[in-house]
Amino acid sequence: MHHISVIIVSWNAREHLRNCLRSIRKTGDPLVREVIVVDNASTDGSPEMVEEQFPDATLIKAEKNLGFARANNLGIQRASGSLLALVNSDVIVHRDCFERLTRFLESHPDVGLVGPRVVGGDGRLQLTCGRLPTVWNTACRFLALDRILARWSWFSGFEMRHFDHNSCAEVEVLSGCFWLARRDAVKIVGGLDEGFFFYAEDLDWCKRFRSAGWKIMFVAEASATHFGGGSSSNSPSRFNIEMMRGNLIYWRKHHGVIGRSLYFLLSMMRHSVRLVAHGLLRFVLRDSRGESALKLKEDLICLRWLLTGKST
Numbered sequence: 518m519h520h521i522s523v524i525i526v527s528w529n530a531r532e533h534l535r536n537c538l539r540s541i542r543k544t545g546d547p548l549v550r551e552v553i554v555v556d557n558a559s560t561d562g563s564p565e566m567v568e569e570q571f572p573d574a575t576l577i578k579a580e581k582n583l584g585f586a587r588a589n590n591l592g593i594q595r596a597s598g599s600l601l602a603l604v605n606s607d608v609i610v611h612r613d614c615f616e617r618l619t620r621f622l623e624s625h626p627d628v629g630l631v632g633p634r635v636v637g638g639d640g641r642l643q644l645t646c647g648r649l650p651t652v653w654n655t656a657c658r659f660l661a662l663d664r665i666l667a668r669w670s671w672f673s674g675f676e677m678r679h680f681d682h683n684s685c686a687e688v689e690v691l692s693g694c695f696w697l698a699r700r701d702a703v704k705i706v707g708g709l710d711e712g713f714f715f716y717a718e719d720l721d722w723c724k725r726f727r728s729a730g731w732k733i734m735f736v737a738e739a740s741a742t743h744f745g746g747g748s749s750s751n752s753p754s755r756f757n758i759e760m761m762r763g764n765l766i767y768w769r770k771h772h773g774v775i776g777r778s779l780y781f782l783l784s785m786m787r788h789s790v791r792l793v794a795h796g797l798l799r800f801v802l803r804d805s806r807g808e809s810a811l812k813l814k815e816d817l818i819c820l821r822w823l824l825t826g827k828s829t
Contacts, residue, residue: 519599519619520550521697524592527606528557528582531566533744534606538571541604546615548600551575553592557582585693586709586718593708601703605694609742617739618697621685629702629731630723632691633739634682642682643743645692646735648675649724650767652779659787688735689727693719694743702731712770715756717763724771757815758822785823792816 523541527534534554541552552574556564558581567576577591589603600619604610611633618631635643648654654675657663663674673679675690706725709718723733761784769777792813821827 519548519623520597521546521548521600521602521615521619522592522596522598523549523552523602523604524555524589524596525552525604525606526555526557526585526588526592527559527563529559529561529563530606531559531561531563534563535566535570537604537606537608537610538567538574540609540611542571544610544612544615546613548615548619549602550598551596553577553595555579555583555588555592557584557588584711584714585716586713587711590708590711593703596700599700601696601698601700603693603696603698604741605743607744608695609744611740611742614739614741615697618736621734621736621739622697622699625732625734627730627732628699628734629706629726629729630691630696630698630733631736631739632695632697632734633741634735634737635692635695635741635743638742638744643692643694643745644676644678644680645694645743646677646680646682646686646688647690647692648677649689649720650675650764652776652783655780655783659783682735682737684737686735687732689733690720690723691733691735693722694745695741699731702726702729705729706731710770712766713763714759715763716760717767720767721770757819761819761822781823785820788816788819788823792820 525534525537538552541549554567554574555577556567557579564576564578567574575595577595579588583591593601600622602615614633618633621631622628632645635645637643657672658674658676662672663676663678666672667678670679706722706729710721713721726733764780765777768780
């Protein structure tokens with residue numbers, strides 16, 4: 518019989534973390550052997566909250582923000598279950614979610630990684646299934662063709678906006694907000710690549726699962742809620758830079774210098790076009806504090822980092 522070790526990485530997301538832990542406790546799922554919280558040096562009282570309100574959870578306190586990959590690996594090393602659930606701190610686990618994911622893995626021995634159907638805090642479906650990035654689907658995303666021509670799978674980018682999330686299907690990528698993995702598969706694939714700090718480690722892990730011969734499956738009958746931004750909203754500029762950094766690492770690792778260069782050029786093009794567009798909006802609307810101004814600042818920071826490696 519399988520047992521699950523739930524691993525939650527958190528950084529300054531106390532209320533989200535509290536709700537996540539409550540939801541796991543509320544499911545009363547007998548398959549959950551242990552819950553491991555890896556706190557990335559939070560300063561909002563998250564560790565104290567876990568100690569006081571969830572004494573049955575295993576708390577690992579990092580001395581600094583280790584990032585998503587390294588912190589999850591700490592949890593994986595401590596875990597004892599045959600199945601490893603990597604769950605974001607801003608996720609609410611629905612009743613029977615773990616049971617249904619486990620049942621699917623038990624009946625499909627060639628599957629190494631599964632994920633549930635995910636909705637946001639507003640109840641709207643989140644796009645958690647994707648394709649591995651290519652030059653074409655990345656260009657479609659950066660040029661917004663995946664939104665303009667969302668019904669056409671050829672233009673749908675790597676987010677698979679055309680995909681029917683009402684049935685189970687094999688996919689290339691599952692969002693890292695909620696994974697259930699076989700420990701036996703992880704032993705073969707290896708843990709998350711700690712060269713990634715906070716972004717693209719999910720792309721890398723999924724690619725490595727597939728390269729090792731394990732299938733990745735979206736399981737529609739299992740569900741969870743993901744609010745999004747539980748930790749990244751604390752530092753949006755840093756998040757945007759880490760997103761680009763992670764993608765550059767991914768492209769260099771899996772597509773070589775040429776692939777990395779192509780992604781770099783696409784990113785430059787994207788933020789340059791956005792910079793002009795948001796600058797015009799700010800001028801026309803005479804809005805120095807609204808959304809256009811914030812987006813303008815974001816694009817300036819991203820372009821500066823791409824050109825100089827400096828964020829400030």
